[in-house]
Amino acid sequence: MNIKTVLTSLLLGFVVVSIGFMIFKKTSSNSNLAGVGNHNEATLGSADNSPAGPTLIAYYFHSDKRCTTCLTIEEYAHDAIQNRFSNQMASGEIVFEKVNLDDPENKHYIPDFELKSRTLVITRLQDQKPVKWRDLNQVWQLVRDKEAFFEYVQSATEELLNTTI
Numbered sequence: 001m002n003i004k005t006v007l008t009s010l011l012l013g014f015v016v017v018s019i020g021f022m023i024f025k026k027t028s029s030n031s032n033l034a035g036v037g038n039h040n041e042a043t044l045g046s047a048d049n050s051p052a053g054p055t056l057i058a059y060y061f062h063s064d065k066r067c068t069t070c071l072t073i074e075e076y077a078h079d080a081i082q083n084r085f086s087n088q089m090a091s092g093e094i095v096f097e098k099v100n101l102d103d104p105e106n107k108h109y110i111p112d113f114e115l116k117s118r119t120l121v122i123t124r125l126q127d128q129k130p131v132k133w134r135d136l137n138q139v140w141q142l143v144r145d146k147e148a149f150f151e152y153v154q155s156a157t158e159e160l161l162n163t164t165i
């Protein structure tokens with residue numbers, strides 16, 4: 001065997017292993033998010049378990065094409081809210097929703113929340129209607145610092161949860 005054949009074989013093996021790892025990581029990441037809601041219904045009331053409906057909805061807006069960073073932001077956002085507000089999530093007071101902006105029925109969210117990119121938006125509701133919201137666009141800068149990311153998401157959620165309308 002010449003050096004070119006050996007290097008080609010090693011490179012091909014590396015590519016195959018890398019692709020396998022990416023598939024495994026995506027599959028395990030998706031299974032970790034099994035408890036995350038995936039609601040695309042037109043009415044907010046369909047996402048909750050209580051008659052009064054949620055007080056807050058954390059919308060994670062994404063597209064069809066999702067990179068590792070996008071998936072990490074979704075996972076961290078859900079975990080940050082779940083870790084600090086598990087009772088409110090269990091009661092339906094806080095809901096986490098994934099929304100695919102590439103779906104035609106979800107395009108209205110772009111002007112509704114003045115979206116400039118894929119992001120996390122925490123929305124305060126009154127009578128099942130958004131009355132105040134905050135675009136947490138800093139999640140992109142904080143994704144490499146999990147502790148800072150969690151603090152950012154949790155403090156914004158706390159602030160909107162305690163806002164009097």
